[in-house]
Amino acid sequence: MKIKQLKRWPLAIACALLIGVSAATTTVLAESSSITVRATVLNVRLGPGMSYGLMGQVQRGTKLTVIKQENSWDQVRLAGNKIGWVASWLVDQNEATTTSARTATVTAGANIRQYASTSAKVLGTAAAGDTLDVIYQEGNWTQIAYHNTAAWVSTSTISLTGKTVTLASPQQTQPQSQKAAQTVSAIKVTTNLAVNLRSAAGLNAPVVTQLPKNTTVTVLDQSSEWYKVQTADGKTGYLAAWTVTVPGTKAAKAATNLAEATIVLDPGHGGSDSGAESTSGKHEKTYTLQTAQAIGAALRAQGANVVFTRSSDTFVDLAPRPVVAEKDHADAFISVHFDSSANANEASGFTTYYYNAKKDMQLAKALNHAFDTNLSMTNRGVQFGNYEVIRNNTQPAVLLEMGYINSDKDFAHISSSTYQQQVASDVVKGLTAYFKAGNHQ
Numbered sequence: 224m225k226i227k228q229l230k231r232w233p234l235a236i237a238c239a240l241l242i243g244v245s246a247a248t249t250t251v252l253a254e255s256s257s258i259t260v261r262a263t264v265l266n267v268r269l270g271p272g273m274s275y276g277l278m279g280q281v282q283r284g285t286k287l288t289v290i291k292q293e294n295s296w297d298q299v300r301l302a303g304n305k306i307g308w309v310a311s312w313l314v315d316q317n318e319a320t321t322t323s324a325r326t327a328t329v330t331a332g333a334n335i336r337q338y339a340s341t342s343a344k345v346l347g348t349a350a351a352g353d354t355l356d357v358i359y360q361e362g363n364w365t366q367i368a369y370h371n372t373a374a375w376v377s378t379s380t381i382s383l384t385g386k387t388v389t390l391a392s393p394q395q396t397q398p399q400s401q402k403a404a405q406t407v408s409a410i411k412v413t414t415n416l417a418v419n420l421r422s423a424a425g426l427n428a429p430v431v432t433q434l435p436k437n438t439t440v441t442v443l444d445q446s447s448e449w450y451k452v453q454t455a456d457g458k459t460g461y462l463a464a465w466t467v468t469v470p471g472t473k474a475a476k477a478a479t480n481l482a483e484a485t486i487v488l489d490p491g492h493g494g495s496d497s498g499a500e501s502t503s504g505k506h507e508k509t510y511t512l513q514t515a516q517a518i519g520a521a522l523r524a525q526g527a528n529v530v531f532t533r534s535s536d537t538f539v540d541l542a543p544r545p546v547v548a549e550k551d552h553a554d555a556f557i558s559v560h561f562d563s564s565a566n567a568n569e570a571s572g573f574t575t576y577y578y579n580a581k582k583d584m585q586l587a588k589a590l591n592h593a594f595d596t597n598l599s600m601t602n603r604g605v606q607f608g609n610y611e612v613i614r615n616n617t618q619p620a621v622l623l624e625m626g627y628i629n630s631d632k633d634f635a636h637i638s639s640s641t642y643q644q645q646v647a648s649d650v651v652k653g654l655t656a657y658f659k660a661g662n663h664q
Contacts, residue, residue, distance in 0.1 A: 260285045267307035279410045286444040325357040326386045333380035412467040414438045420460035424449035431460040482526030487548045489558035490515035494538025499563035501634045511559045514643045521647035545616035556620035558612045561628040572601030576608030576622040585662035586619045593653035
């Protein structure tokens with residue numbers, strides 16, 4: 224991944240001595256998706272401005288994923304998928320090392336605004352001939368020091384004089400919507416079970432060491448569903464996000480029973496993608512949705528949080544489906560399909576597919592075992608399947624082929640609400656056993 228090379232704006236460091244909110248509504252897109260901290264310590268704030276409270280700090284060398292930029296501020300993703308803001312000009316230097324600003328003369332009457340937008344609140348006005356202290360300029364907007372805060376004027380209304388001025392160092396206050404942070408600390412997470420610290424982000428990576436439950440570690444970086452962390456004794460490695468708890472959030476908590484779990488159900492096909500057909504011309508997409516809805520109702524009755532990739536006869540491309548599981552920190556992703564053979568009535572039975580043996584196998588086995596003890600159809604077992612919705616899934620994921628739709632014998636079951644309810648009941652049993660065994664770690 225290419226790391227973004229940030230501009231250094233020496234004069235912008237004066238903003239560290241100001242109070243105000245530097246949040247511009249004009250968004251500048253990041254050149255790439257990450258930045259690396261080169262300052263000794265970088266403050267992470269609750270909003271895009273020096274007046275916002277501190278939510279933590281990140282250390283030198285930490286890589287942060289950038290969500291968006293608003294002029295001089297980067298919105299970044301932190302541990303536990305928390306969102307914070309960092310001053311982009313401070314990524315490679317510490318706060319408040321200079322108080323120098325340029326001066327400018329107002330050439331035409333100017334509105335002084337809270338943000339870099341013509342729709343932003345007007346804080347005051349400047350008349351032609353007035354002198355303003357300029358922190359920095361970007362495009363059509365200029366940030367100035369105004370009544371101990373940061374404000375904005377249109378660049379077209381001023382002219383730089385070439386002179387500089389030394390700014391006073393006012394006391395920092397907090398906006399009414401934020402309470403002052405008394406202390407700041409590096410972002411930390413705590414293991415919620417005994418876990419393996421790995422040398423890379425992946426369940427197949429070598430184990431560096433084992434960490435007991437309730438071990439607190441410092442987050443250095445986050446990549447997808449993995450944290451790069453450092454232990455108290457200096458060891459570094461990677462932990463899966465679902466194995467740790469982040470203070471103030473439950474997002475990373477691993478489910479220990481079905482009532483705590485988030486399950487993503489993926490009814491195959493939909494809309495213009497009708498899937499396979501029965502010998503009577505009935506479409507697969509109809510029965511994948513019916514079966515998934517039956518499963519969803521059964522899971523919700525057990526207290527599970529159920530998310531659907533589609534809930535009606537609409538087309539959903541393959542790529543976004545696994546993204547739903549990652550976004551919602553799903554404890555399991557189940558894609559529902561029905562198989563089809565080259566010739567009608569030549570194959571029968573259901574199959575449970577996995578892609579990543581380390582991540583998916585136990586889930587596949589738990590579900591397949593539940594089906595095996597209850598469904599009258601032939602069990603074709605647990606098999607490897609190179610399907611995009613499970614291949615590109617960061618969460619435990621399986622794809623179920625619950626019968627051959629072009630087998631008249633299987634289709635009699637597939638189209639039956641009795642069979643669909645039995646599948647739903649078995650999914651509940653399989654997931655209950657899966658979580659009870661502690662496999663989702």
